[in-house]
Amino acid sequence: xxxxxxxxxxxxxxxxxxxxxxxxxxxxxxxxxxxxxxxxxxxxxxxxxxxxxxxxxxxxxxxxxxxxxxxxxxxxxxxxxxxxxxxxxxxxxxxxxxxxxxxxxxxxxxxxxxxxxxxxxx
Amino acid sequence: xxxxxxxxxxxxxxxxxxxxxxxxxxxxxxxxxxxxxxxxxxxxxxxxxxxxxxxxxxxxxxxxxxxxxxxxxxxxxxxxxxxxxxxxxxxxxxxxxxxxxxxxx
Numbered sequence: 001x002x003x004x005x006x007x008x009x010x011x012x013x014x015x016x017x018x019x020x021x022x023x024x025x026x027x028x029x030x031x032x033x034x035x036x037x038x039x040x041x042x043x044x045x046x047x048x049x050x051x052x053x054x055x056x057x058x059x060x061x062x063x064x065x066x067x068x069x070x071x072x073x074x075x076x077x078x079x080x081x082x083x084x085x086x087x088x089x090x091x092x093x094x095x096x097x098x099x100x101x102x103x104x105x106x107x108x109x110x111x112x113x114x115x116x117x118x119x120x121x122x
Numbered sequence: 123x124x125x126x127x128x129x130x131x132x133x134x135x136x137x138x139x140x141x142x143x144x145x146x147x148x149x150x151x152x153x154x155x156x157x158x159x160x161x162x163x164x165x166x167x168x169x170x171x172x173x174x175x176x177x178x179x180x181x182x183x184x185x186x187x188x189x190x191x192x193x194x195x196x197x198x199x200x201x202x203x204x205x206x207x208x209x210x211x212x213x214x215x216x217x218x219x220x221x222x223x224x225x226x227x
Contacts, residue, residue, distance in 0.1 A: 107158070
């Protein structure tokens with residue numbers, strides 16, 4: 001059974017930092033790209049960042065570029081998102097989502113975690 | 123502002139067919155066959171229902187059909203059922219659409 005499990009969410013002050021983790025199981029982790037997607041309260045989905053299977057290619061939304069860093073540890077089947085200089089509008093549920101291909105994230109995301117909540121206070 | 127444009131809401135009666143549009147540009151939807159669609163019920167994670175414009179993952183009902191014409195992709199739900207009431211999002215390399223709330227009357 002293919003699964004993704006996020007952790008690391010919580011309450012943080014504006015300007016602070018947080019690191020999210022996503023642990024994968026049930027598939028060959030480094031065969032697929034993987035993304036972070038967030039959803040602010042009552043709002044739609046927003047793609048945040050993605051990383052290729054090898055970790056050699058990284059992609060960011062303009063809204064987080066320069067503040068967030070995506071990485072992966074293929075030996076531990078774990079994806080990370082280091083979030084710095086957090087803003088109030090970063091408040092959201094953060095999902096990790098497995099891609100269907102090794103390099104690009106946008107050919108469909110077929111497995112999603114349950115999400116972890118990040119709240120940035122002012 | 124979302125990368126792709128979707129109607130905010132679409133409704134239909136049980137058994138009817140509805141279509142949700144997703145409009146991008148010639149730089150994304152119009153050129154590349156990478157549009158995917160996601161269904162999200164309240165307080166649940168999204169679920170992939172269509173990928174690469176027309177392909178359906180294993181286990182997804184055949185009542186969901188994807189298509190594309192020019193810069194607009196579409197999701198058609200046939201034989202509308204109560205369980206189809208949810209939000210639907212399209213996605214391409216440009217990002218997600220704003221989402222469409224489907225209501226079953």
